[in-house]
Amino acid sequence: MVASPLMAKYGYHVRSTSLPSTSHPLTSRVEDELNKLRGWVASNSSSLKSVVVLQDGLCGITCLYESVEDLLRLSHIQQVLVHHRHEKCVDTVLDGSLRLLDVSGTARDVLLQIKEQIQQTQSALRRRKSGKFDSKNELDVYSSSRKKMHKVIEKCLGDLKKMDNKHPFSPSEKDQDLLALITVLREVEIITLSVFESMLSFISGSSTLQKSGGWALLSKFKSNNRIICEMQEEGGNEVATVYSAVRTGQISQKRLEILETSIQSLEEGLENMFRRLIKTRASLLNILSN
Incomplete structure (x- = not known):
């Protein structure tokens, strides 16, 4: 299995070699969630196929941080x-x-911009009529x-690639609990950054995507079967498909x-x-302030 570009760049694999071969009992649940996300990253390393697949990654991150919260309550x-x-x-x-909160904020801003683009295009279609x-x-x-x-996304992706995810740390060798905890928290950060990278690449509309299934989100639009089939044939990336349709003058309200x-x-x-990211950071700060 192949890691995402970000994980591969910094030497992290689907099963990171930095983790102990035997899970520490205190971090085992977090590692279980990490392994699920590593599988998601491996399955989507060459191309992210649809919003539904991306949703799975976001849900996986949410579950991961729930397990981190449980860990920090101990x-x-x-x-x-x-x-x-x-x-x-x-x-x-x-x-x-x-750093994760900063990237998350950028992603939220980008989604807002896409919504504004959709609204502008819908208004344009009404004017055409x-x-x-x-x-x-x-x-x-x-x-x-x-x-x-795109400039915002490119800058953020560039910042992600510049992040040195191999910051050395040297917790006391005698404290295996600290070693296990810091290791797994660093792994959590890296897998989260990898999902963010996939998301930003996808919503830029520039990803090279392959035909795939996973169109459960769109199945409820039963009257739009023709459009959905066209989008599948064009690669599955809803953002790229709409952008292409706008450029060629083939855009419709249904696509939007x-x-x-x-x-x-x-x-x-x-x-x-x-x-979840805010809650986890707040928990860490509260613990360290005691």
Whole structure:
């Protein structure tokens, strides 16, 4: 199995070699959730096929952070963190939690921009019906908006690639609990960054995607079977499909409605994950302030 570009770049594999061969009992549940996400990353390393698949990744991250929260509630884990609060490895974990919130904020902003693009295009289609449609001007406006969005995404992806996910840490060799805890928390950060990378690449609409199944989200649009089939034939990426349709003048309200529903579902998944990220960082800060 192949790791995502981000994980491969920094030497992390589907089963990271940095983790002990035998799971530490205190971190075993978190590692179970990590393994599920490693499987997701491996399955989607070459191309992310649809919003439904991306939703699975976001749900997996949410479940992962629920297990991290349970871990941080353990009194023994709290004692370990407090005892070693001044070690660099603990600071590294805190810095990582802030970094994740920054990336999450960027992703939320990008989704908002896509929704605005959809609304602008819907308005343009209504103007076309009323005879007030200027196709060249509308395309220029849409293209300009997308270029701005792409710059934001490219910068964020560039920042992700620059992040040194191999920060050295040297917890006391005598404290195996600290070693296991810091290791697994760093793994959590890296798998989360990998999912963010997949999400940003997907919603940029520039991913090279293959034909696939996984269209459960769209199945409820029974009257739109023709459009759904066309989108499948074009690769499955709802964002890229709509952009292509706008450029060729083949866009329709139905396509936009499908994309709008997809973006809404991603917003909900991202919001759930964002709340978990905030809660986890708050828990860490509260523990370390005691």
